[in-house]
Amino acid sequence: EVQLVETGGGLVQPGRSLKLSCVASGFTFNNYWMSWTRQAPGKGLEWVASITNSGGSTYYPDSVKGRFTISRDNAQNTLYLQMNSLRSEDTATYYCTRDYYDGYPLIGVMDAWGQGASVTVSS
Amino acid sequence: DIQMTQSPASLSASLGETVSIECLASEDIYSNLAWYQQKPGKSPQLLIYYASSLQDGVPSRFSGSESGTQYSLEINSLQPEDEGDYFCQQSYKFPLTFGSGTKLEIK
Numbered sequence: 001e002v003q004l005v006e007t008g009g010g011l012v013q014p015g016r017s018l019k020l021s022c023v024a025s026g027f028t029f030n031n032y033w034m035s036w037t038r039q040a041p042g043k044g045l046e047w048v049a050s051i052t053n054s055g056g057s058t059y060y061p062d063s064v065k066g067r068f069t070i071s072r073d074n075a076q077n078t079l080y081l082q083m084n085s086l087r088s089e090d091t092a093t094y095y096c097t098r099d100y101y102d103g104y105p106l107i108g109v110m111d112a113w114g115q116g117a118s119v120t121v122s123s
Numbered sequence: 124d125i126q127m128t129q130s131p132a133s134l135s136a137s138l139g140e141t142v143s144i145e146c147l148a149s150e151d152i153y154s155n156l157a158w159y160q161q162k163p164g165k166s167p168q169l170l171i172y173y174a175s176s177l178q179d180g181v182p183s184r185f186s187g188s189e190s191g192t193q194y195s196l197e198i199n200s201l202q203p204e205d206e207g208d209y210f211c212q213q214s215y216k217f218p219l220t221f222g223s224g225t226k227l228e229i230k
Binding site: 060108109 | 155157159166167169172173197210213217218219220221223224
Protein backbone atom coordinates (compact mmCIF):
# COMPACT_ATOMS: atom_id res chain seq x y z
CA GLU A 1 0.00 0.00 0.00
CA VAL A 2 1.31 3.42 -0.98
CA GLN A 3 1.75 5.68 2.03
CA LEU A 4 2.98 9.24 2.36
CA VAL A 5 3.28 10.55 5.91
CA GLU A 6 4.08 14.21 6.51
CA THR A 7 5.54 15.57 9.72
CA GLY A 8 7.01 18.83 10.92
CA GLY A 9 4.04 21.16 10.76
CA GLY A 10 3.16 23.63 13.49
CA LEU A 11 2.86 27.25 14.54
CA VAL A 12 5.72 29.54 13.50
CA GLN A 13 6.26 33.29 13.65
CA PRO A 14 6.51 35.37 10.47
CA GLY A 15 10.05 35.46 9.13
CA ARG A 16 11.04 32.19 10.76
CA SER A 17 11.75 28.80 9.21
CA LEU A 18 10.18 25.35 9.27
CA LYS A 19 11.08 22.05 7.63
CA LEU A 20 8.52 19.47 6.60
CA SER A 21 9.32 15.81 6.03
CA CYS A 22 7.41 13.16 4.13
CA VAL A 23 8.25 9.50 4.57
CA ALA A 24 7.18 7.33 1.66
CA SER A 25 6.48 3.61 1.69
CA GLY A 26 4.85 0.97 -0.48
CA PHE A 27 6.58 1.91 -3.74
CA THR A 28 10.03 2.36 -5.25
CA PHE A 29 10.64 5.93 -4.14
CA ASN A 30 13.59 6.67 -6.44
CA ASN A 31 11.47 6.00 -9.55
CA TYR A 32 9.10 8.88 -8.86
CA TRP A 33 9.06 12.62 -9.17
CA MET A 34 7.62 14.10 -5.99
CA SER A 35 5.86 17.36 -5.17
CA TRP A 36 4.40 19.52 -2.43
CA THR A 37 0.98 21.12 -2.82
CA ARG A 38 -0.75 23.30 -0.25
CA GLN A 39 -4.26 24.36 0.64
CA ALA A 40 -5.00 27.46 2.69
CA PRO A 41 -7.93 27.11 5.11
CA GLY A 42 -11.18 26.96 3.15
CA LYS A 43 -9.38 27.62 -0.13
CA GLY A 44 -8.24 25.77 -3.23
CA LEU A 45 -5.07 23.91 -4.09
CA GLU A 46 -1.73 25.56 -4.90
CA TRP A 47 1.32 23.71 -6.22
CA VAL A 48 4.42 24.57 -4.19
CA ALA A 49 7.38 22.56 -5.50
CA SER A 50 8.45 19.52 -7.52
CA ILE A 51 11.64 17.48 -7.67
CA THR A 52 12.88 14.92 -10.16
CA ASN A 53 13.30 11.28 -9.13
CA SER A 54 17.07 11.71 -8.82
CA GLY A 55 16.80 15.04 -7.01
CA GLY A 56 18.84 16.70 -9.71
CA SER A 57 16.26 19.31 -10.69
CA THR A 58 13.66 21.28 -8.78
CA TYR A 59 10.77 23.54 -9.77
CA TYR A 60 8.86 26.26 -7.90
CA PRO A 61 6.17 28.86 -8.52
CA ASP A 62 7.16 32.50 -8.10
CA SER A 63 5.21 32.70 -4.82
CA VAL A 64 7.80 30.55 -2.99
CA LYS A 65 10.88 30.67 -5.21
CA GLY A 66 13.93 31.75 -3.21
CA ARG A 67 12.22 30.99 0.12
CA PHE A 68 11.30 27.28 -0.14
CA THR A 69 13.60 24.38 -1.01
CA ILE A 70 12.45 20.90 -1.93
CA SER A 71 14.89 18.03 -1.49
CA ARG A 72 14.92 14.28 -1.10
CA ASP A 73 16.91 11.44 0.39
CA ASN A 74 16.30 8.38 -1.74
CA ALA A 75 18.18 6.13 0.69
CA GLN A 76 15.72 7.12 3.41
CA ASN A 77 12.63 7.31 1.16
CA THR A 78 12.06 10.81 2.45
CA LEU A 79 11.00 14.07 0.84
CA TYR A 80 11.62 17.44 2.46
CA LEU A 81 10.38 21.01 2.20
CA GLN A 82 12.53 23.66 3.84
CA MET A 83 10.49 26.84 4.26
CA ASN A 84 12.30 30.07 5.10
CA SER A 85 11.12 33.67 5.56
CA LEU A 86 7.61 32.43 6.23
CA ARG A 87 4.68 34.78 5.72
CA SER A 88 1.11 34.72 6.96
CA GLU A 89 -0.02 33.80 3.44
CA ASP A 90 1.98 30.56 3.73
CA THR A 91 -0.53 29.33 6.33
CA ALA A 92 -1.95 26.13 4.86
CA THR A 93 -2.09 22.37 4.95
CA TYR A 94 0.90 21.06 3.03
CA TYR A 95 0.45 17.81 1.13
CA CYS A 96 3.26 15.56 -0.03
CA THR A 97 2.33 14.09 -3.40
CA ARG A 98 3.69 11.48 -5.77
CA ASP A 99 3.75 12.09 -9.49
CA TYR A 100 2.27 9.39 -11.72
CA TYR A 101 4.68 6.84 -13.11
CA ASP A 102 3.89 3.77 -15.20
CA GLY A 103 7.17 3.04 -16.90
CA TYR A 104 7.34 6.69 -17.84
CA PRO A 105 6.53 9.73 -15.70
CA LEU A 106 3.44 11.87 -16.13
CA ILE A 107 5.01 14.89 -14.51
CA GLY A 108 2.64 16.94 -12.44
CA VAL A 109 -0.12 14.31 -12.25
CA MET A 110 -0.44 13.64 -8.53
CA ASP A 111 -1.60 10.09 -8.03
CA ALA A 112 -0.95 9.75 -4.29
CA TRP A 113 -1.38 12.28 -1.49
CA GLY A 114 -0.36 12.30 2.15
CA GLN A 115 -2.72 13.25 4.95
CA GLY A 116 -1.21 16.74 5.11
CA ALA A 117 0.80 18.79 7.59
CA SER A 118 -0.71 21.97 9.01
CA VAL A 119 1.47 25.07 9.02
CA THR A 120 0.31 28.26 10.72
CA VAL A 121 2.35 31.43 10.36
CA SER A 122 1.34 33.91 13.01
CA SER A 123 2.85 36.09 15.71
CA ASP B 124 1.23 31.14 -16.20
CA ILE B 125 -1.67 29.05 -17.49
CA GLN B 126 -4.98 30.08 -15.93
CA MET B 127 -7.59 27.40 -15.29
CA THR B 128 -11.12 28.81 -15.10
CA GLN B 129 -13.41 26.28 -13.41
CA SER B 130 -17.21 26.39 -13.29
CA PRO B 131 -19.58 26.25 -11.59
CA ALA B 132 -18.27 27.19 -8.15
CA SER B 133 -20.98 25.10 -6.55
CA LEU B 134 -23.52 22.57 -7.66
CA SER B 135 -26.43 20.81 -6.01
CA ALA B 136 -27.91 17.68 -7.54
CA SER B 137 -30.02 14.68 -6.57
CA LEU B 138 -29.08 11.05 -6.26
CA GLY B 139 -28.96 9.35 -9.64
CA GLU B 140 -28.60 12.58 -11.61
CA THR B 141 -25.77 13.44 -14.00
CA VAL B 142 -23.64 16.54 -13.49
CA SER B 143 -20.88 18.22 -15.41
CA ILE B 144 -18.00 20.44 -14.28
CA GLU B 145 -16.02 22.54 -16.73
CA CYS B 146 -12.49 23.88 -16.88
CA LEU B 147 -11.23 26.34 -19.45
CA ALA B 148 -7.47 26.64 -19.97
CA SER B 149 -6.04 30.02 -20.96
CA GLU B 150 -3.92 28.32 -23.63
CA ASP B 151 -3.54 24.93 -25.24
CA ILE B 152 -2.50 22.31 -22.68
CA TYR B 153 -2.61 19.38 -25.10
CA SER B 154 -4.84 17.16 -22.94
CA ASN B 155 -2.56 17.51 -19.90
CA LEU B 156 -5.49 17.90 -17.57
CA ALA B 157 -6.25 16.06 -14.35
CA TRP B 158 -9.31 16.00 -12.12
CA TYR B 159 -9.19 15.52 -8.36
CA GLN B 160 -11.89 14.83 -5.80
CA GLN B 161 -11.59 16.00 -2.21
CA LYS B 162 -14.10 14.65 0.26
CA PRO B 163 -14.79 16.69 3.41
CA GLY B 164 -11.84 16.55 5.80
CA LYS B 165 -9.79 14.33 3.49
CA SER B 166 -6.86 14.68 1.11
CA PRO B 167 -7.52 15.09 -2.61
CA GLN B 168 -7.55 11.98 -4.80
CA LEU B 169 -6.79 11.65 -8.48
CA LEU B 170 -9.86 10.76 -10.56
CA ILE B 171 -8.82 11.34 -14.16
CA TYR B 172 -5.56 12.19 -15.93
CA TYR B 173 -4.67 13.12 -19.46
CA ALA B 174 -8.18 14.56 -19.84
CA SER B 175 -10.03 11.24 -20.08
CA SER B 176 -8.00 8.39 -18.56
CA LEU B 177 -9.65 6.94 -15.48
CA GLN B 178 -7.35 6.36 -12.52
CA ASP B 179 -7.30 2.80 -11.17
CA GLY B 180 -10.10 2.16 -8.69
CA VAL B 181 -12.22 5.13 -9.75
CA PRO B 182 -15.82 4.18 -10.60
CA SER B 183 -16.74 4.24 -14.27
CA ARG B 184 -19.51 6.76 -13.63
CA PHE B 185 -16.74 9.36 -13.71
CA SER B 186 -15.58 10.43 -17.15
CA GLY B 187 -13.55 13.23 -18.71
CA SER B 188 -13.66 14.87 -22.09
CA GLU B 189 -12.18 17.80 -23.97
CA SER B 190 -13.01 20.20 -26.74
CA GLY B 191 -10.17 22.54 -27.62
CA THR B 192 -9.11 24.23 -24.40
CA GLN B 193 -12.36 23.32 -22.62
CA TYR B 194 -12.28 20.25 -20.38
CA SER B 195 -15.21 18.56 -18.69
CA LEU B 196 -15.74 16.12 -15.86
CA GLU B 197 -19.04 14.24 -15.97
CA ILE B 198 -20.42 12.23 -13.08
CA ASN B 199 -23.28 9.88 -13.94
CA SER B 200 -25.74 8.31 -11.50
CA LEU B 201 -24.71 10.48 -8.57
CA GLN B 202 -24.06 8.64 -5.32
CA PRO B 203 -23.94 10.05 -1.77
CA GLU B 204 -20.17 9.47 -1.62
CA ASP B 205 -19.66 11.81 -4.59
CA GLU B 206 -20.26 14.83 -2.37
CA GLY B 207 -17.16 16.95 -2.05
CA ASP B 208 -14.92 19.39 -3.87
CA TYR B 209 -13.58 18.85 -7.36
CA PHE B 210 -10.50 20.49 -8.85
CA CYS B 211 -9.01 20.51 -12.31
CA GLN B 212 -5.26 20.94 -12.82
CA GLN B 213 -3.02 21.42 -15.82
CA SER B 214 0.27 19.53 -15.97
CA TYR B 215 1.41 20.79 -19.37
CA LYS B 216 3.96 23.23 -18.03
CA PHE B 217 5.32 24.70 -14.81
CA PRO B 218 3.99 26.34 -12.77
CA LEU B 219 1.35 23.68 -12.31
CA THR B 220 -1.99 25.40 -11.82
CA PHE B 221 -5.36 24.35 -10.45
CA GLY B 222 -8.88 25.50 -11.07
CA SER B 223 -10.63 27.23 -8.18
CA GLY B 224 -12.77 24.21 -7.39
CA THR B 225 -16.40 23.10 -7.52
CA LYS B 226 -18.34 22.17 -4.41
CA LEU B 227 -20.81 19.37 -5.18
CA GLU B 228 -23.73 18.82 -2.83
CA ILE B 229 -25.95 15.77 -3.09
CA LYS B 230 -29.55 16.61 -2.27
